[in-house]
Amino acid sequence: GQNIDQPTEMTATEGAIVQINCTYQTSGFNGLFWYQQHAGEAPTFLSYNVLDGLEEKGRFSSFLSRSKGYSYLLLKELQMKDSASYLCAALDSNYQLIWGAGTKLIIKP
Amino acid sequence: DAGITQSPRYKITETGRQVTLMCHQTWSHSYMFWYRQDLGHGLRLIYYSAAADITDKGEVPDGYVVSRSKTENFPLTLESATRSQTSVYFCASSRTENTEAFFGQGTRLTVV
Numbered sequence: 001g002q003n004i005d006q007p008t009e010m011t012a013t014e015g016a017i018v019q020i021n022c023t024y025q026t027s028g029f030n031g032l033f034w035y036q037q038h039a040g041e042a043p044t045f046l047s048y049n050v051l052d053g054l055e056e057k058g059r060f061s062s063f064l065s066r067s068k069g070y071s072y073l074l075l076k077e078l079q080m081k082d083s084a085s086y087l088c089a090a091l092d093s094n095y096q097l098i099w100g101a102g103t104k105l106i107i108k109p
Numbered sequence: 110d111a112g113i114t115q116s117p118r119y120k121i122t123e124t125g126r127q128v129t130l131m132c133h134q135t136w137s138h139s140y141m142f143w144y145r146q147d148l149g150h151g152l153r154l155i156y157y158s159a160a161a162d163i164t165d166k167g168e169v170p171d172g173y174v175v176s177r178s179k180t181e182n183f184p185l186t187l188e189s190a191t192r193s194q195t196s197v198y199f200c201a202s203s204r205t206e207n208t209e210a211f212f213g214q215g216t217r218l219t220v221v
Contacts, residue, residue, distance in 0.1 A: 045211075048208075091207055095207060096167075099153070101150060
């Protein structure tokens with residue numbers, strides 16, 4: 001079956017760095033997305049990786065290893081507004097998005 | 110206004126009633142999606158559409174009906190609502206099948 005695994009919850013300190021991991025098992029692979037979702041709001045796009053390596057976008061970076069079925073989202077210089085759920089989603093061979101349950105990130109001052 | 114909008118934002122309905130959730134986007138995106146989001150689960154795809162008059166089932170289509178007569182609209186109908194359909198429903202659109210999706214604000218549906 002198809003599956004996405006990511007930690008349920010993580011806690012980090014304001015100003016620090018946090019890495020949120022995601023492992024996936026899909027029938028074929030056409031890329032991996034990360035979305036941010038604040039409580040009570042809609043998900044918003046953060047990144048898309050289809051090739052191996054690190055993509056940097058300001059304070060956020062996303063990494064992909066296709067051979068390992070693994071991705072991570074790296075958040076630097078954490079701010080209180082980064083408290084949110086982070087959703088990992090893999091695109092399978094039929095271009096269907098398989099979603100993880102999300103990682104709730106709690107930022108403490 | 111430009112973007113993707115859902116209505117209503119909140120809805121309470123009774124078991125057995127038919128209810129329709131509306132979704133409208135102004136980007137002329139080809140792809141539109143309906144998801145439900147429940148605690149402990151990721152987003153689960155109900156139905157999607159690749160273009161006007163083309164719809165297909167997702168992971169959890171039972172009890173739902175969609176149509177897409179115009180590119181910009183993608184309504185979702187619960188034919189006979191059940192308590193298990195209490196959820197937050199998100200509509201989304203994307204330009205292609207592998208580009209970012211833009212989500213509506215969500216509809217919180219409660220079936221009593």
